[in-house]
Amino acid sequence: MSHRTDENDANAPEGPAHSGAFRLRRGRGYHPRGAPGRMPWSRLSSQVGNEGIIAVDYRIAVLSGDGVGPEVTGEAVRVLGALSGRYGHRFDLEDVLIGGVAIDAYGVALRPEDIERARLTDAVLLGAVGGPKWDDPTAKVRPEQGLLGLRKALGLFANLRPVTVFPELVGSSPLRSEIVAGVDILVVRELTGGIYFGRPSRQWRERRGRVAVDTLVYREHEVRRIIELAFELAAGRSGRVASVDKANVLESSRLWRSVAAEVAGAHPDVTMENVLVDAMAMHLMRQPSRYDVIVTENMFGDILTDEASMIAGSIGLLPSASLGATRNRHGGRFGVYEPIHGSAPDIAGQGRANPIGMILSLAMLLRTSLGLDTEASAVEEAVASVVATGRLTGDIAGTSGSPASTSDVGSAVAALVAG
Numbered sequence: 383m384s385h386r387t388d389e390n391d392a393n394a395p396e397g398p399a400h401s402g403a404f405r406l407r408r409g410r411g412y413h414p415r416g417a418p419g420r421m422p423w424s425r426l427s428s429q430v431g432n433e434g435i436i437a438v439d440y441r442i443a444v445l446s447g448d449g450v451g452p453e454v455t456g457e458a459v460r461v462l463g464a465l466s467g468r469y470g471h472r473f474d475l476e477d478v479l480i481g482g483v484a485i486d487a488y489g490v491a492l493r494p495e496d497i498e499r500a501r502l503t504d505a506v507l508l509g510a511v512g513g514p515k516w517d518d519p520t521a522k523v524r525p526e527q528g529l530l531g532l533r534k535a536l537g538l539f540a541n542l543r544p545v546t547v548f549p550e551l552v553g554s555s556p557l558r559s560e561i562v563a564g565v566d567i568l569v570v571r572e573l574t575g576g577i578y579f580g581r582p583s584r585q586w587r588e589r590r591g592r593v594a595v596d597t598l599v600y601r602e603h604e605v606r607r608i609i610e611l612a613f614e615l616a617a618g619r620s621g622r623v624a625s626v627d628k629a630n631v632l633e634s635s636r637l638w639r640s641v642a643a644e645v646a647g648a649h650p651d652v653t654m655e656n657v658l659v660d661a662m663a664m665h666l667m668r669q670p671s672r673y674d675v676i677v678t679e680n681m682f683g684d685i686l687t688d689e690a691s692m693i694a695g696s697i698g699l700l701p702s703a704s705l706g707a708t709r710n711r712h713g714g715r716f717g718v719y720e721p722i723h724g725s726a727p728d729i730a731g732q733g734r735a736n737p738i739g740m741i742l743s744l745a746m747l748l749r750t751s752l753g754l755d756t757e758a759s760a761v762e763e764a765v766a767s768v769v770a771t772g773r774l775t776g777d778i779a780g781t782s783g784s785p786a787s788t789s790d791v792g793s794a795v796a797a798l799v800a801g
């Protein structure tokens with residue numbers, strides 16, 4: 383073990399999160415449960431008069447990453463602090479370096495031992511990776527390898543990306559209000575297969591010039607599990623699935639489509655349509671309210687969700703959950719939760735990033751991985767209230783007045799959550 387922080391550690395960070403029963407640990411080493419120096423639950427529970435309640439603490443890995451990642455993650459952590467104060471939970475946070483900052487510190491975008499540390503937690507909160515400093519196309523080590531490696535190593539094959547519209551923000555979309563009002567889509571993106579991971583993937587030189595290859599490969603079981611999940615989710619929603627592929631060109635899409643037909647046959651309660659990805663790119667702009675669950679392969683899902691963020695008004699608003707089959711100590715699904723926006727180097731460090739996508743990702747974490755429904759709803763309601771008051775970052779603030787900062791928005795949400 384390299385280093386332990388405790389209540390009296392002079393190196394402990396100052397910040398909104400570091401208060402009361404809620405403790406943000408900045409140690410880089412692994413902290414065994416029950417290590418000395420931790421605030422005992424019994425003390426807390428007697429403070430709030432809850433003697434006899436069994437201590438439940440939640441362990442979350444925090445991978446804030448690059449660019450605006452640390453700024454928006456800091457706001458989610460602030461909201462966790464407010465939740466801790468209001469509901470008496472203890473959240474133990476494990477900081478882990480990922481992306482460019484990990485390359486600078488260790489020479490790799492995510493160390494194998496840090497993947498293992500993340501695996502031992504109940505859920506992972508992730509900011510963003512990447513930036514111009516590490517963008518050299520000839521570099522062997524790239525920030526994105528950290529994120530892709532984490533998804534793959536943890537078996538997070540399903541990336542859930544809800545696309546909803548706050549009523550007050552229909553005017554923020556570049557699309558007309560009547561097109562975006564009431565949209566409630568769940569994009570289910572396959573996350574550990576397809577062209578992101580297929581081999582070979584390389585570049586070489588031939589006499590006539592350079593050549594590069596990437597491989598789009600899918601195995602039946604990978605296709606089946608993601609489409610099945612989409613059908614299960616649709617059954618709990620409005621019962622409609624759009625399966626998106628490029629079956630008129632790609633063999634992998636023809637496999638996808640035939641598996642989708644088999645899954646549909648076993649789910650008479652859900653209706654499915656097949657939509658070609660190019661057509662879907664158009665339909666999302668023309669009539670997005672027509673769709674409920676959209677399921678698609680890795681790269682199509684990446685592209686379509688950036689496009690779909692314009693329905694919501696800003697890419698800074700959309701959260702995501704990456705899930706696999708494993709469960710955590712609390713019986714919830716283990717997952718990685720991150721906003722869909724990237725590291726936005728152009729606005730990094732300026733307090734301009736919208737923290738709402740990150741804070742809504744935290745709400746997904748609370749509900750899906752920790753089973754904290756009430757707390758998740760409290761966060762979502764707080765976000766909705768802050769949106770309604772119009773105290774918003776520049777990406778959605780409209781033209782009147784000066785926009786709120788990242789921490790203005792985070793503090794406003796945290797204050798409402800604190801009750």
Ligand code: IPM
Nearest residue numbers: 511512526529530684722724
């Ligand atoms: C995303 C991002 C990542 C992806 C990048 C950073 C590797 O764009 O999560 O959508 O392409 O999956």
Ligand code: MN
Nearest residue numbers: 684685688722
């Ligand atoms: Mn993306």
